[in-house]
Amino acid sequence: MATAAARRSRFSLERFLSPLFLAPSAVAIFIFVYGFIGYTFFVSLSNWRSAKPDMSIRQPLGAVYGDLFSQSRFQIDLRNTVVFTLFFLFMAVLGGLGLAILLDRHIKGSGFFRSVFLFPYALSFITTGVAWSWIFNPETGVNLLINATGINDVLAAYGAGPLKPGWITDPAVVWQLNQPIASIYPPAGEWSLKLGVPIAMIPVAIAAAWQLSGFAMAMFLAGLGTISHEVREAAALDGASDWRLYKDVIIPLLNPITVSVLIILTHVSLKIFDLVFAMSGKGPGFATDVPGIFVYEMIFRAQRYNFGAAAAIVMLVGVSIVIVPYLARQLKSL
Amino acid sequence: MAAVLAPTPQAYSPRKKSRFGRFFVFALLVGATLFYLAPVYVMVINGLKDKSYMTLSGMWNFPLYLNGGGFPVAWDVLNPSLWASLRMVVPATILSSLLGAVNGYLLSKWKFRGSDVIFTLILFGMFIPYQAILIPLIRALDWVGIYGSWKGLVMVHVIYGIPITSLIFRNYFTNVPSELVEAARIDGAGLIQTFFQIMLPLSLPAFVVVGIFQFTNIWNDFLFGVTVVFNPADQPVTVALNNLNGTNSVDWTVVMAAAVLSALPTALVYICLGRFFIRGLLAGSMKG
Numbered sequence: 001m002a003t004a005a006a007r008r009s010r011f012s013l014e015r016f017l018s019p020l021f022l023a024p025s026a027v028a029i030f031i032f033v034y035g036f037i038g039y040t041f042f043v044s045l046s047n048w049r050s051a052k053p054d055m056s057i058r059q060p061l062g063a064v065y066g067d068l069f070s071q072s073r074f075q076i077d078l079r080n081t082v083v084f085t086l087f088f089l090f091m092a093v094l095g096g097l098g099l100a101i102l103l104d105r106h107i108k109g110s111g112f113f114r115s116v117f118l119f120p121y122a123l124s125f126i127t128t129g130v131a132w133s134w135i136f137n138p139e140t141g142v143n144l145l146i147n148a149t150g151i152n153d154v155l156a157a158y159g160a161g162p163l164k165p166g167w168i169t170d171p172a173v174v175w176q177l178n179q180p181i182a183s184i185y186p187p188a189g190e191w192s193l194k195l196g197v198p199i200a201m202i203p204v205a206i207a208a209a210w211q212l213s214g215f216a217m218a219m220f221l222a223g224l225g226t227i228s229h230e231v232r233e234a235a236a237l238d239g240a241s242d243w244r245l246y247k248d249v250i251i252p253l254l255n256p257i258t259v260s261v262l263i264i265l266t267h268v269s270l271k272i273f274d275l276v277f278a279m280s281g282k283g284p285g286f287a288t289d290v291p292g293i294f295v296y297e298m299i300f301r302a303q304r305y306n307f308g309a310a311a312a313i314v315m316l317v318g319v320s321i322v323i324v325p326y327l328a329r330q331l332k333s334l
Numbered sequence: 335m336a337a338v339l340a341p342t343p344q345a346y347s348p349r350k351k352s353r354f355g356r357f358f359v360f361a362l363l364v365g366a367t368l369f370y371l372a373p374v375y376v377m378v379i380n381g382l383k384d385k386s387y388m389t390l391s392g393m394w395n396f397p398l399y400l401n402g403g404g405f406p407v408a409w410d411v412l413n414p415s416l417w418a419s420l421r422m423v424v425p426a427t428i429l430s431s432l433l434g435a436v437n438g439y440l441l442s443k444w445k446f447r448g449s450d451v452i453f454t455l456i457l458f459g460m461f462i463p464y465q466a467i468l469i470p471l472i473r474a475l476d477w478v479g480i481y482g483s484w485k486g487l488v489m490v491h492v493i494y495g496i497p498i499t500s501l502i503f504r505n506y507f508t509n510v511p512s513e514l515v516e517a518a519r520i521d522g523a524g525l526i527q528t529f530f531q532i533m534l535p536l537s538l539p540a541f542v543v544v545g546i547f548q549f550t551n552i553w554n555d556f557l558f559g560v561t562v563v564f565n566p567a568d569q570p571v572t573v574a575l576n577n578l579n580g581t582n583s584v585d586w587t588v589v590m591a592a593a594v595l596s597a598l599p600t601a602l603v604y605i606c607l608g609r610f611f612i613r614g615l616l617a618g619s620m621k622g
Contacts, residue, residue, distance in 0.1 A: 014525045018444035021525075025437050025496050026452055032493050033459040036467035036474075043469055099366060102359055113363050115608055116370050122604035122611065124554035126572040127597045130579045130589060131373040134380075140390040141376070210370065215615060222616055271463040274556040278576050295465040300561065305469060312465040323461045331454040 037316065044309035051303050064310045074311060075193045076286045077294050081318075083201050084208075084290065085269040091209035092265055093258070096216025101246060103217070104224050114221070118214035125211070129278025132207035136167035136279075143167075170199040171284035200287035204276055211275070212268065216261045223257035224250070263326050270318045291315050381405060381591030388587050404587030405595070411584075412592050414567055415574035419553060420599075422484045422570060426491040427548045433492065434499020434544055439533050441500060442507040443515050444525060453504065460497035464557055475562065484568045487559065491552045498551075499544050502617040506540035507533065539610075546607055547614030550600045571596045 044064055048054045058064055068074050099117050103110045120128065135141035143164055146152065152162040166172075176196035182189035227250060235245045251258075273292030280288040282297075291311050298308030379396060380388065382403040397403060441453050471490065472481055480486035510533065518528045559570040566574075575596045579589050604611055 015444075015446060017525045018440045018446050018449070021436060022440045022449070022452065025433055025500065026456065028493050029456045029459050029496055032467065032471070033462060034455075036470040037462070039470035040466050040468075102363055102366075105356075105359055107356065107359055107363065109363075113367060115605075116367050118608070118612065118615075119374075119601070119604060120370065121615070122550055122600045123597045124556065124572050124600070126554075126556050126576050127377075127593050128373070130575060130593045131377050133579070134393070134586065134590075135373060135376060137390075140393045144391060144393060210373070214370075218612055218615055267461055273465070274572070277556070278579060292463065292465060295468075296557075296561075299468060308465075309469055312463065312468070315463040316466040319461055319463055323458070327454050327457060327461075330457075331450060334450045334453070 037313075040309045041313055043305055044313050046306050046309075048305040048309075049303070049307065053305075058306065064306045065314075068307060068310045068314070072192055073286055073289065074291075074294060077289050077291050077311075079193060079195065080198060080201055080286075080288065080290055081270060081272075083197050084205050084272065085266060087202060087205035088208045088212075088269050089262065089265055091205060092213045092216050093261055095209060095213035096261065097220050097251075097254075097258075099213065099217040100220035100224060101250075103221060114217070117217055120211040121214045123211070125274035126278045128207055128211050129275045132203065132210070133168065133279045136203040136207075138164060138166050138169055166199070167203045168200045168280040168288065169284060171287050173198045173287070198283070198287040200280060200283045204279055204288055207279060208269070208272065208275055212265060216265065219257055219261050220254060223254045227253055260326075263322055266322050267319050270315060270322070377590045377593045377597075380587055381408070381594050383587050385585040385587045388585065404585070404589070404591035407588045408591035408595055411578060411588070412571060412574055412595050415569055415571040416595065416599075418484060418568050419570040419572075422487050422491075422568075423549060423552045426488045426495070426552050427545055429488070429492045430495035430499050430548055431541055431544045433496055434501075434503045435534070435537060435541070436529070437496065437500035438503020438505075438507050438540075439529055441504045443510075443512065443528075443533070453500070456500060457497050459494065460501075464494070468557075468561055472561065481562070482564045482568075484563060487562050487568075487570070490558050490562055491555070494558075495548055495552070499548060502544050502547070502614060503537070503540055505617050506537065506543075510536060542607070543610045543614040543617065546603055546610050549603060550611070553600050 042055065045057055045061060046055050046064075047058045099113075103114055146163055146165075152164075155162055173194040173196040176194050178188060178191060178195055181195070231249060231253070232245065235249050240248070271292060272290055273296065276288055276290050277293055277296070282289040282293060291314065295308045295312045295315070298304045298311065302308075376393065380393060380403075382400060382405070383397040384399070384401055384403055387398050437456075441449055475481035475486045475490075478486075480489065514532055515528055518532050523531060553570075554572065555570070556572040556576065559573045560576070563569050563573075575592050578584055578592050
């Protein structure tokens with residue numbers, strides 16, 4: 001029989017076991033995440049732009065970033081990321097919320113519907129990209145459905161050309177803001193970057209929303225499950241219509257979930273790579289190029305390691321801006 | 335005021351809807367289902383078509399007859415990489431689940447000063463864009479001598495799987511009553527015995543959730559597969575599928591069939607064990 005004192009001393013010895021057993025994972029993460037990020041940052045300041053490593057610092061310090069941001073392809077990539085993020089978030093979050101609200105009605109077969117809507121999440125971005133690249137191929141897919149509506153027969157009768165969008169092959173950038181900005185800020189007239197929406201990015205955002213709206217739906221459904229019946233009953237007794245019930249009561253109660261969904265999907269969107277890579281690649285005139293593809297090509301095709309590293313650090317900073325406050329809040333609540 | 339009202343005794347029942355309202359909701363759900371299944375339909379239907387009857391303008395039509403379409407060729411092309419994926423995914427899933435179980439146990443039941451900070455620092459690892467660690471990763475793997483092999487890929491997935499697996503297990507073990515640990519302690523069981531005798535037998539559901547989640551994640555990975563492994567015979571199926579899609583000489587009934595084959599394992603896991611899949615998904619978003 002161990003005495004209480006002996007037990008306590010053994011217990012305090014055990015206290016050392018916890019950090020000891022945690023150490024392998026913690027050290028691995030420290031090296032493979034933080035150490036490697038530091039290394040990549042160092043490469044991004046270096047002269048390394050061939051197969052042969054060259055870790056000498058490029059002068060002046062940070063010159064690689066200057067070159068990166070003045071390169072038109074990278075500027076296009078940043079614009080594409082913003083456009084993609086806006087379209088993707090809009091569709092995935094509203095779609096997910098809409099589906100969750102529809103399923104919240106406990107209609108017959110809601111389990112089946114829920115499984116169908118979440119199914120794409122189990123597939124790889126490569127599979128999704130391959131399938132959607134054919135659906136948004138201008139010679140087939142969606143355009144066949146447009147023909148089937150008979151719209152093009154009507155247009156032909158009036159002597160107009162057929163409605164046949166180029167989708168992922170369309171190099172056009174619409175809704176350009178360069179002129180409006182130039183009227184307020186004249187130097188903007190000199191910008192070579194077209195600030196607008198590259199048409200080809202929209203199908204990619206649709207494919208991404210198709211894949212991830214199910215995730216948003218699952219999050220919203222979990223949130224709806226925590227809203228007590230009393231709340232709904234009370235609103236119903238107050239005579240609130242369904243529309244008012246959702247708009248004034250339930251959706252505001254879901255705010256914390258909405259914030260989580262927005263943060264997680266935004267960080268996915270900033271990192272997007274495989275889906276675009278498989279679906280459209282760089283696209284015509286870089287219309288669907290994104291930083292993820294840029295980094296990959298700089299490192300593994302062009303062997304411009306410092307450029308690739310700098311672009312990767314820019315991606316990391318973007319993701320950190322979204323994620324770090326989220327993690328910090330999480331830490332406080334632990 | 336709504337808050338003043340006494341809670342109604344009977345359980346909440348969905349309010350009576352007009353027949354039209356219910357029909358409308360149902361119609362919307364059916365419409366959404368068509369949208370969500372359309373790409374799956376395109377893949378399966380066109381994978382089954384014979385290439386001599388395949389036309390771009392007939393994409394949405396059913397195959398004229400069933401003779402396997404592009405599947406036999408797709409299987410021949412893809413089966414080495416399907417096996418390569420399986421050989422890599424299974425050990426990676428098992429190892430990262432075990433590591434996650436240990437970490438989750440320590441981080442929930444044996445907290446020490448600074449353990450929450452370490453946990454948060456570990457969590458950050460699951461959000462980073464992996465592009466930001468690729469250059470040193472490849473140099474390190476090369477240095478160790480496993481760059482280019484499937485073993486290197488297993489190691490990479492195990493290490494970068496630590497954050498998510500630790501998170502899910504930590505959330506799971508947090509909900510296990512601490513009294514169980516206390517009782518074991520009074521009986522003289524230490525940190526190690528408590529883990530093997532009390533926690534591990536309780537953690538089967540968590541292993542199922544983490545296992546399914548990691549199996550899906552690792553199977554679906556492309557970036558590590560395409561950068562860490564250069565021997566085509568060892569490359570995972572996502573890489574093989576992408577290469578196939580980029581080859582103009584292959585007819586697209588084969589590409590579609592290959593897309594179906596590559597998705598089949600995770601799709602089957604989802605269809606059979608979807609319940610656990612959703613749990614992993616929600617746990618992974620930190621609402622634990």
